[in-house]
Each structure stands twice: as structure tokens, then as C-alpha cells.
Amino acid sequence: MNIIVSVTLFLLGGMNVKKAKKSTxxxxxxxxxxxxxxxxxxxxxxxxxxxxxxxxxVDDIRLGIDIQGGVDVTFGPAExxxxxxxxxxxxxxxxxxxxxxxGINDSEVYxxxxxxxxxxRFPWQAGETDFDPETAVKELGETCELTFRKGSDYDxxxxxxxxxxxxxxxxxxxxxxxxxxxxxxxNGEYEIMVKLTLNDSGKSAFSAATxxxxxxxxxISIWMDNIMISAPSVNDAITNGVAFISGSFTSLxxxxxxxxxxxxxxxxxxxxxxxxxxxxxxxxxxSLNAILLAGAIALAAIAVYMIFLYKLPGFVAVIALxxxxxxxxxxxxxxxxxxxxxxxxxxxxxxxILAVGMGVDANIITGExxxxxxxxxxxxDSGIKNAYQKAFSAILDGNITNVIVAIVxxxxxxxxxxxxxRMLNSTIFRMFGATAExxxxxxxxxxxxxxxxxxxxxxxxxxxxxxxxxxxxxxxxRKLFGGDVK
Amino acid sequence: xxxxxxxxNTASAAKIYDFCSKKTMILIITAAIIVVTLLGCIIRGINIxxxxxxxxxxxxxxxxxxxxxxxxxxxESVISDTVNVRTGESLNSDAKELTISFTSxxxxxxxxxxxxSAALQEKFxxxxxxxxxxxxxxxxxxxxxxxxxxxxxxxxxxxxxxxIAVRFRKIGGWTAGLCxxxxxxxxxxxxxxxxxxxxxxxxxxxxxxxxxILGYSINNTIVxxxxxxxxxxxxxxxxxxxxxxAGCSQSLTRSIRTSITTIGAMLSITIVVxxxxxxxxxxFSVPLMFGLISGVYSSIFVAPVTWAAWEKKRSAxxxxxxxx
Numbered sequence: 001m002n003i004i005v006s007v008t009l010f011l012l013g014g015m016n017v018k019k020a021k022k023s024t025x026x027x028x029x030x031x032x033x034x035x036x037x038x039x040x041x042x043x044x045x046x047x048x049x050x051x052x053x054x055x056x057x058v059d060d061i062r063l064g065i066d067i068q069g070g071v072d073v074t075f076g077p078a079e080x081x082x083x084x085x086x087x088x089x090x091x092x093x094x095x096x097x098x099x100x101x102x103g104i105n106d107s108e109v110y111x112x113x114x115x116x117x118x119x120x121r122f123p124w125q126a127g128e129t130d131f132d133p134e135t136a137v138k139e140l141g142e143t144c145e146l147t148f149r150k151g152s153d154y155d156x157x158x159x160x161x162x163x164x165x166x167x168x169x170x171x172x173x174x175x176x177x178x179x180x181x182x183x184x185x186x187n188g189e190y191e192i193m194v195k196l197t198l199n200d201s202g203k204s205a206f207s208a209a210t211x212x213x214x215x216x217x218x219x220i221s222i223w224m225d226n227i228m229i230s231a232p233s234v235n236d237a238i239t240n241g242v243a244f245i246s247g248s249f250t251s252l253x254x255x256x257x258x259x260x261x262x263x264x265x266x267x268x269x270x271x272x273x274x275x276x277x278x279x280x281x282x283x284x285x286x287s288l289n290a291i292l293l294a295g296a297i298a299l300a301a302i303a304v305y306m307i308f309l310y311k312l313p314g315f316v317a318v319i320a321l322x323x324x325x326x327x328x329x330x331x332x333x334x335x336x337x338x339x340x341x342x343x344x345x346x347x348x349x350x351x352x353i354l355a356v357g358m359g360v361d362a363n364i365i366t367g368e369x370x371x372x373x374x375x376x377x378x379x380x381d382s383g384i385k386n387a388y389q390k391a392f393s394a395i396l397d398g399n400i401t402n403v404i405v406a407i408v409x410x411x412x413x414x415x416x417x418x419x420x421x422r423m424l425n426s427t428i429f430r431m432f433g434a435t436a437e438x439x440x441x442x443x444x445x446x447x448x449x450x451x452x453x454x455x456x457x458x459x460x461x462x463x464x465x466x467x468x469x470x471x472x473x474x475x476x477x478r479k480l481f482g483g484d485v486k
Numbered sequence: 487x488x489x490x491x492x493x494x495n496t497a498s499a500a501k502i503y504d505f506c507s508k509k510t511m512i513l514i515i516t517a518a519i520i521v522v523t524l525l526g527c528i529i530r531g532i533n534i535x536x537x538x539x540x541x542x543x544x545x546x547x548x549x550x551x552x553x554x555x556x557x558x559x560x561x562e563s564v565i566s567d568t569v570n571v572r573t574g575e576s577l578n579s580d581a582k583e584l585t586i587s588f589t590s591x592x593x594x595x596x597x598x599x600x601x602x603s604a605a606l607q608e609k610f611x612x613x614x615x616x617x618x619x620x621x622x623x624x625x626x627x628x629x630x631x632x633x634x635x636x637x638x639x640x641x642x643x644x645x646x647x648x649x650i651a652v653r654f655r656k657i658g659g660w661t662a663g664l665c666x667x668x669x670x671x672x673x674x675x676x677x678x679x680x681x682x683x684x685x686x687x688x689x690x691x692x693x694x695x696x697x698x699i700l701g702y703s704i705n706n707t708i709v710x711x712x713x714x715x716x717x718x719x720x721x722x723x724x725x726x727x728x729x730x731x732a733g734c735s736q737s738l739t740r741s742i743r744t745s746i747t748t749i750g751a752m753l754s755i756t757i758v759v760x761x762x763x764x765x766x767x768x769x770f771s772v773p774l775m776f777g778l779i780s781g782v783y784s785s786i787f788v789a790p791v792t793w794a795a796w797e798k799k800r801s802a803x804x805x806x807x808x809x810x
Contacts, residue, residue, distance in 0.1 A: 073596070115630075134600045134617065141596065273596040275623040287764045294758035298751035305747065347694040350770065353751060354698050358705060361744040365709065368740045394712035397653055398705035401646050405701050408642040412634060440635070440690070443697055 025468035028461050032319060036326035039335050056333040062106065063123070064345030064442060065279055067288045070123040071133045072277040075141055076116055078270040083116045087268040092118055097264040098140055108343075117274060124278065133278045141273060143225050145266035146172035148243070150209065152221040152231040164223050169209040170243075171266070174202025178262040180255035185246065192255045193246035196262070203241030211237040224258065291349055299325075302360060310367035312480040313466050317363035320462040324359045327453030328352045328446055348442035351406075355450020358399060362458040366391040367482065370466075374483025380470055383483070388463045395459060399451045406451065409444030505734045505787065506727045506794050512787050519672070519780075523679040530682050535689035538632040541589035542622040544599065546606070548584055548613040560609050561586050564602045583618060596622075635693050639700060643667050646704055650711070657715050657729075661796050666707040669781075669789035673703045677777035686769035694770055699777040702748065706785035710737045714790065726801075730794040734786050745782045749775055 042057020065072055075095075077083045083091075092111040099107045099122060107122035120140065124133055149166030157163055177197040185191045198206055213220060213234040221231040222245050230247040249255045302321070306314035329335075332344050369387035378386060411424030469475050536543060558571045569588040586602075599620065607615050650666055651659035677695055681688065714733035717724065724732070752775040759767045 132617070134596060134603055134620075137596045138600055273622070275628075276596050276599065276620065277622065278617065278620045280618045286762065287767055290758050290762045290764045291755060291767065293762075294755040295751075297758070298754040301750060301754070302747050309743065346767070346770070347690065347697075350694045350698055354701050357702065357744075357748045357751065360747045361705065361709075361740075364740050364744050364747075368743075372736075390716065393715075394709045397650075397708045397712060401649060401704045401708060402701045404645045404649060405642050405697065408638055408645065409697065412638040440693060440697075443694060447701065 022468060022471050025465050028464050029319060032323040032461065036322055039326045039330035039333065056335050058329060058333065061333045062343045064343045064348065065121055065123055066346050067344065068123050068285065069279050070121065071137060073120045073137050074274040075118040075120065075271040076274040078272045083269055085113055088113060088116060088118065090268045091271065094265050094267050095120060095140055101260045101264050102136065137273065137276060141271050143267045143270050144261045145225055146262050147223045149221050149223060150213065151218050152228065162226050164221065164226065166221060169220060170198065170202045170205050172262050173265065174198055174205065175262055178259040180252055180259045182252060191246055192249040192252055193244045194255050194259050196243045196245065198241040198243060206241070206243060207237060207239040210234050287346065306363065310482055312469060312475060313367045313370055313482070316462050316465045316469070319465065320363065320457040321356065321359055323457035323461060324356060324450065324453045327457065328355060328450050331449030332446060343442060345442040347440060348446045351443040351446030352450055355447055355454060358402060358451065359454045359458040362395045362454060363462060365394055371482035374478055374481060380476060380478060380481065384466060384470055392459065399454055402447060402451050406444040406448035409440055410448065413440040502731050502735045505731050506791055508787060509791065509795065512791060519675055519679065523675055526679050526682040530685055532682055533685065533687040535687040536621060536623050536628065538628045538688060539589065540623050540628040541587065543585060543587040545619040546584045546615045547618045548582055548615045550613050552584060552610060552613050557584065557606065560606055561602060564605050565598065639696060642700060654711055654715055657718055658797055662711055662793055665789045665793035665796065666704055668792060669707050669784035670700065670703040672784040672788050673699050673777045673780045676780035677773040680773040680776035684772055686773065689769060691769040695774045695777065698774055702778060703781045703784065706741065706781050707789040709740065710734060710785055710790055713737050726794045726797050730790045734790055738786065741782055741786060745778060749778045752778065
């Protein structure tokens, strides 16, 4: 795929406006159409059962949760606990693991060290009726600390919740693997239980504790946070590093649930939700379809308008616009291997609209200039040349200001580790936390990509095409370029 | 970039309008915009979405009939705070929607929210309540996001003034930069007024509107400045008023034509959204449309004319200073 990019860049770079020939128009046209087709449809490579996406198409665009529906949660430490950097990073890793355990693979999880927050976003697929986002988020934020304790004593806090007080024997971090199993118990009946395989430190601690308590009336109690799962008494010393939790499961799913929680590990601190947002897929999908339809109508109207006003340069402008929109799609879908793709949100679509509007403007500015030059009596060749040269400074300055806006936004609202964020968050936005507000970031991203394509398509490619077309005898008519008849 | 050596004065072809004499008109329009905006704020009030002010909105879809007041008391017993309950038709024609909203100082933890859902589902088993949308924002998070947006816009505006100051130094860059931001401010106020008067909430849609106008408005002004800069080279002896009038007249066609395409695109979004019923996007397309319309006016009148008046005063000040 990078080969295609370099070939395209080479071909475009090799084209000199002064040397624009008749064939140049067709080369540029074919390149733009190929680019547009590949960015829309993508290219998959099928080898056996594995389909590898060589070029990402429209289907590969990751839609933001405001479009496809989803969940956006911000967690923070409960009750003004000061969380350390290590605790936050560990908590972020645990939440990621829990998401994967739940089968949610396309999530975004960021930790923001300055404001001690963890931001989690994941989509809620359309038609997923059995998925309950509230429960899912609640489970994500649970501390999930497994403890094995000597005795079953506990205190109660002011809410009446139990707080275990027995000495800790082992915790979830001493477990190397938890599995749900249906195994025969001492009476030979099959019972659902969770089998814990302990690591070396857990093995020796558990062995010492079970030897000590063997035959006494003191049980070993098993706790998940402040809920006691069971408190079996110890009959024999267990030295093989395998422990079982049994007695409270009604189904294998129950046991699997607990095993998953233990495997994902505990959060190093108690967290609670600071903000929580769910958007249903039906609403998002409807908005997207509405905006796409409106975009298609607007684009068709603009195409007719441009051709009507500017004739041949107008026609070229429409080709350049197709190229520019393809460029925006390509930037979002990750068509370019060297550039990260972005999630497309509704403000992201606004960014594309702004960039396309700038592209139309660039073509109108040049179209008007060509008319002016021709009306002042210039020949077709020098008129076109002058028009593009004079129009360029306005297009350049207008677009650079948009680059400034895009970079400021990407810096202010990007992922804390990204380049622009590191530049701006340590300086101008120091007093704020590094909030990764994907919605605004997305606007900056599509705007920046759109402006870059504005130069490639709206300025460079359009000029090549117009200059090349003016070499054709049949197009050597000043009227076709908006000039007066002479 | 441009050479302009052999170029004769292209301005002669087109008619030159006297934009600089319209100072009274500009003052009246500016005053009118301020009055309309203030009246709008007083009469309609400013709605701020909970994204910024913090609070909770939870929507459920349900079937059958449900009593608002019973839902209210059930919800209040869980949350122990006053809540608002609203029922309405959902976009899915077969389902109805129930919205529970309240502002709390600390936001609603997900535990409470789960509790609320469970309590409602238990109390109204026949209505098949299912969660549709929920939005819960801690007030400090909301305020911080809002403040950060404002700082980002101001910072971007400062960088733009700097950029214009450098690129247009031949025609007095600083004043030009400040006047372009004045025009931008004009457009933002119009978009703000449209948001208030049509009763839209301030939400992330509004942020997108502000950012889009930031881009378009400055671009519009720059295209005209560019023409003034070019005219300065072509007609070095012309007065500031002449340069501005010529530049604005030459850019007039382009300004109108470009704006037709952008305003048309927003109109198309507005109409489609109105027909399809996904009116959450109206808070984006309608204020933006008004901001763009204002942009046509402000880029031709506000920025260049104010700039011309300012430059004239500055040069008059310099001259009188020399005489002494």
C-alpha cells in the first residue's frame, strides 16, 4: 500500500505545470479516480481463511460513539483519594483487560494523570439487545479484590456493609489462573467451582496457612471486595498450589464470571464514575444517514453550480472535489499506512464539510481570477498561468489559518501522548487536565487532513488539469473558461 | 508568489462600490445585533446542556401508557432529589420515550443509575422499559471542558492575529489581524444569538459551530485582505479608502458565490434533518447557517472598513506628530 502512495507521489511530483501536456489531464484524472475508488472500496487480500486489509475502505472507518452508539465513561478515584501514577496506570491496564474479557475489543482507554481520571469509550453495537451498558460499566469500575483470610471476622461500616478483618493469606495477585469447572466434591457429587492455580508466592503462603489452621475451628474465608463468598474449614494442608472456591454458584456462568474477574485482576484503588454517557445505536445511525443524504444533495448541487458558473474550470473543480473528499475518507479510514486513523464523529463530519467548503472556495477564487484575466485581454495560456499565481496567496493564507485552528484543537483535546498534545498541554493548557475529548479532536483531525488535500487536489491537481485541457484544440475557446467572446 | 509585473489594473474592469462610506450602516447593524442578542438572552434564556453544567439525563423507551407523576415519585425515592420527567414520541415509531433529568451537585454514580433502572423496571413491569440514552456529567468535569474550549478558541485567535500580522505586514499587519478577529467576533455573536433565539442548548454541537465559524470567518476576511495587499502593490499611491473599496468590490462575486455553496450545504442539512426527525443536528446546522450569513457581511464590511478607518487615524496621527 505504501508503494501505491509513493508511486502516486512520484507521478504527481514529476508533473511540472509548465510541462503540462495533453496527456497530463488523463493521468491526473485516472490517479484521482483510482485514489477515490480505493479509498471508498478498500482492497482486501484473501489468503486461505485470512482476509488481510491491504487498503482500508469506507467499511474500515471507526465510527465514534455519537454515530454508532456506545458508552463513554470517566472514572476517578473515590472520595478525593490521591492516586499515584502507578496506581492509575495499573487501573487502566486492568480496565482494558476487563473490556477484552467481556468481548469488547474496539475500546479506547486513556488515563489522565493530571486530573486523575480514566476515560473509557466503547461502542454499543446496533441490535445488541441483551447488552446492558449500565451493568457493564458497573462491573468495569468494581475493585474486584479477591482475598483469602484467616477466620471469617468482619466489622461493619456506617452503611452496614461488612469490612473483613482477618489476616490476609493470599490475594488475587497470587493467582496465576482461575477457571470455572464442574468437579466431583468429597461426596462424589459434581459441583460447580472455581479452580485457582496459585503462583509460587501464593503456593507457599497458602501452604503455610493451611498447615497452621488444619483441624482447627478457624475457617479460611474467601472475599470478593466486601462480600464473603464462602468460609470453608481446613481439613488438610494444601501444598500443591491449587485452591477451590465452591458452595455459592448456581450456574457455570456464575463461576465463569468470578473466574474472569479474578483473571482480570483487581483495581489498585477504589474508583467511581465521574461522568457516564450512553448513546443508543438507533439514534446515532439515523443522524449519520441524515447527514450523508444532506451531504450528497449538497455535493450534487455544488457540482451543477460550479460547472454552470465556471464551465471547464468548474468541471475540473468537481473532479478535484471528488479527490478531496476521497482524501478525507482515506485519512479517517487509515488508508495511509504511516498515519494513524481517527474515529469519525459528527463534529468530524463538520470538519470535512469545512475543508470541502474551503476547497470549493479555492476553486471559486481561481475561477473568478481566470475570468478577470481573460476579460482584461490576456491570452488563454498566460491568463490561466497568472490566475493561478495570483489566487495562490489568498488560498495559502486562508488554509494556513485553518491549519492553526486544527493543530490547537488536536493539541488541546487529543490523546495525552500524541505530538500536539505534548506540545500544548504542558504549556498553554497547563491548568487543565489532559482531557481526551475525542469529539473535538476528531474535528481538528478531519480539518487538518482536508486542508492538506485542499492543496494537493484543489490547487495542484486542478491547475495541472486546467492547464492540460487548455492545450486541446477543441477547448481553445475562451468562453469555456469564462472569458468574453472576442 | 505573484509577480504582477505586466499586469494592468484589473480593477478597472469591474465596478467599484464605496464600502468605506457605509460606516453608519455598519454601526446600526452592529447595534441591532447586540440588541437582538441581549433581548434573546433575556426573553428566551440561555439553555446549557448538562455536558457543560453537569447533571443527568436518562431516557428510556417504553410501550403502553405510563403515568409521569408515578415515574417522578419512583425516581425521586431512589435519587432523593427533585427530578423532571418528560414523555414523548421516540424516533422509532413504535416506541415511546421517557426522559428523566435532574441537576445534582455531584453527578450520579453508575451504581445509583443501575438502581434507578431496576426500580423503574420493577415498578412498571408492563411497560417494557429499556435504556435508550443516558448522560451524566459531574459539574466540575463539564465546566472544565467548557473552559478549555474557550481557552483553545482564544489561543487559536491569538495565533491567527500573529500569522496575519506577519503575512500582511505590508498593509499594517497588527491592525488587520485585530480587525479580522473583530469580524470573527461579530459572526460568533450572530451564531450565539441564533442558538439562544431558536432555543437550542449549548452543547458539543455549539463547540463545533464556534470552531467552524472560526475557520470560515477568518478565511473570508483573509481573501479580501489578500486583494487589498495585491492592490497596494499595483497601485502604491492609492489611498487606504480606495484600496479597500477596490479590494472589496473585486472580491464581492467570490464572497457571494462561495457563501452560496456553504450556506446551501447547511440548508440542505437543516432540511434533511427536519424531514427525518433527527433534530439533534439542528443545534449545529441552524446557528452555523446564521454565522455564515453574518460572515458574508462581516468580511466585506466589518473587517476591511474598520481596518481602513483605523489605519487612516493612525496615519493622520503620524502626520500631525511629524508637523510638531
